[in-house]
Amino acid sequence: MDEPNKALRLQGLTKFYGSQRGIEDLTLDVRPGEVFGFLGPNGAGKTTTIRMILGLIHPTRGRGEVLGLDIVKDSVRLRAQVGYLPGDLALYDRMQGKDLLEFVGRMRGGVPATAYEQLAERMQLDLDRRIKDLSRGNRQKVGVVAAFMHSPRLLVLDEPTSGLDPVVQQEFQRLVRETVDAGATVFLSSHVLAEVEEMADRVGIVVSGRLAVVDTVDTLRERAARKIELDFPAAPPDLTGAPGVQRVDVRGATATCWLTGPAGSLLKLAVDHGVVDIHTHEPDLEDAFLGYVTGEDS
Ligand SMILES: Nc1ncnc2c1ncn2[C@@H]1O[C@H](COP(=O)(O)OP(=O)(O)OP(=O)(O)O)[C@@H](O)[C@H]1O
Ligand SMILES: [Mg+2]
Numbered sequence: 297m298d299e300p301n302k303a304l305r306l307q308g309l310t311k312f313y314g315s316q317r318g319i320e321d322l323t324l325d326v327r328p329g330e331v332f333g334f335l336g337p338n339g340a341g342k343t344t345t346i347r348m349i350l351g352l353i354h355p356t357r358g359r360g361e362v363l364g365l366d367i368v369k370d371s372v373r374l375r376a377q378v379g380y381l382p383g384d385l386a387l388y389d390r391m392q393g394k395d396l397l398e399f400v401g402r403m404r405g406g407v408p409a410t411a412y413e414q415l416a417e418r419m420q421l422d423l424d425r426r427i428k429d430l431s432r433g434n435r436q437k438v439g440v441v442a443a444f445m446h447s448p449r450l451l452v453l454d455e456p457t458s459g460l461d462p463v464v465q466q467e468f469q470r471l472v473r474e475t476v477d478a479g480a481t482v483f484l485s486s487h488v489l490a491e492v493e494e495m496a497d498r499v500g501i502v503v504s505g506r507l508a509v510v511d512t513v514d515t516l517r518e519r520a521a522r523k524i525e526l527d528f529p530a531a532p533p534d535l536t537g538a539p540g541v542q543r544v545d546v547r548g549a550t551a552t553c554w555l556t557g558p559a560g561s562l563l564k565l566a567v568d569h570g571v572v573d574i575h576t577h578e579p580d581l582e583d584a585f586l587g588y589v590t591g592e593d594s
Contacts, residue, residue, distance in 0.1 A: 303328045303450050303481035304349065308358035311344050317505040318344035321358070324500060324510065326483055328449075331476055333496030333513075334485040337589055340502040342485040343383050346454050349483070350380055363450055376404065379443035383454035383485070385435060387427045393438050394423035397445065404446045415441040418467055433459040440468065444475065451475065453484040457491060469495055493517075493581040501588045508588045513581060520579035520587055521554035526566045527573040538562040542587075554583075 304326035311318035319341030326332045336342050347353045349362055351371020360367040365374040388396055393416065394409075401407030416423050421437040430438070436459045443451060451472075457465045465488075472482055472495055486492050492499060493513055500510040509516070521542045526532065532551035535544050540557035555562060559576075566574070 301328070302326065302361070303330070304332075304360070304362055304483060306345075306349075306358070306360040309345065309348060309355050309360050310357040311341075311348060311353065312356045317341075319348075319502065320505045322502075322507055324507065326481060328481050329476060329479060330498065331472065331482045331484070331496045333492035333499040334483060334502070335487075335489070335492060335499055335585060336485075336502035341505045342502060343454055345502075346383070346452055346483075346485060349452055350375060350378065377449055379446065379448035379451040379453075381439045381443040381451075381453040381456050383458075385439040387435060387438060389428035390426060392424055392426050393421065393430070396427060396438065397423070397442060400442050401445060407446045411447075412441050412445040415445055415471075418471065419464055420467075433461060433464070436460055437464065440471075444471065447475075447478075447480070449480055451480060451482045451484075453482065455485055455487065457486070457488060465491065489580070489582045489585055499581070501585060503589055516584040517579050517581060519556070520581075520584035521556045522579045523577040523583065524553045524555055524559065524562065525575040525577075526551045526553065526571050528566075529570055529572055533565070533569040535562060535565060538565050 302325045304324070306322050306324045309322040310320050322345060334342050334345070344353070348355050348367060349360060351367050351374055354368055362374050363377055367374065391399070397412040398409065401412065413423065416437070419437040419440060421434060421441065427435060427438065440456060443453060457468055460468060469491065476482055496513055498510060498512050499516060501508045528549045528551070530549055532546055532549060535541055535551055535553055539561045540555045541562055542554040542556060545552045553562060563574070
């Protein structure tokens with residue numbers, strides 16, 4: 297089969313649950329070999345999108361292709377080629393981890409035990425325990441192993457690190473990087489902005505069922521307002537009118553300003569009012585995210 301030039305191609309993808317909007321008019325391409333971060337606040341439509349990508353629910357309108365396969369017509373074939381970690385992981389409780397993974401592996405046409413054993417070791421997961429006796433984070437690890445163990449060409453991960461401790465999260469990030477270096481594509485939703493910033497090449501931010509922006513992490517960071525804290529001897533002057541200032545928070549004698557563009561005018565105004573100290577913070581993805589999410593209309 298020819299390698300499609302898009303790992304994922306969504307066109308006007310829309311899902312309504314009755315009158316409740318899940319996601320609306322989502323058009324998005326993901327390139328092979330890319331890590332794409334899908335961000336948005338609770339209820340924005342991330343899981344809805346992911347379920348449509350897997351063909352688990354069908355769009356109200358629009359269409360999508362995954363690895364060249366139609367998400368409605370070819371959903372069975374498509375699921376065989378994708379590693380999927382659902383956000384609401386439900387597992388067969390009575391089984392031991394290793395039996396469950398062997399079972400899932402057999403459904404995928406056979407996965408050698410060494411594949412899931414090695415992954416379990418990396419994730420510090422004990423495969424001899426019954427699923428129902430595992431903590432939430434350890435169950436999540438079973439899901440991670442199940443998603444990666446057959447070396448799929450595309451991984452679709454819905455909040456993969458939820459419940460994982462920081463050490464395991466780091467290991468998970470290394471795993472994603474290695475998987476992508478080996479040629480796979482990763483589409484992941486997350487609330488952990490620092491992690492997306494670390495892993496993703498590009499990011500899409502969904503707000504209230506609509507895609508607000510798609511860009512590289514670097515560009516989003518550059519465009520985000522940077523934060524400048526100004527300490528005054530007493531109540532700060534009104535800084536809201538200074539060029540480039542997007543927002544000002546005042547607490548006691550400190551004014552925190554969010555600024556885009558050059559800082560000259562703001563700093564001059566601050567100096568004229570006797571500013572005693574200045575702290576600047578480089579913007580990160582969180583600043584970009586908050587910039588899109590605040591001002592949301594619902
Ligand atoms: N089965 C369903 N029936 C009715 N409404 C639903 C259903 N599933 C999701 N929704 C609604 O669709 C919208 C999008 O939900 P979705 O689960 O896709 O959001 P999300 O971005 O994954 O949120 P979270 O970050 O909380 O996981 C929400 O308003 C939600 O209430
Ligand atoms: Mg969700």
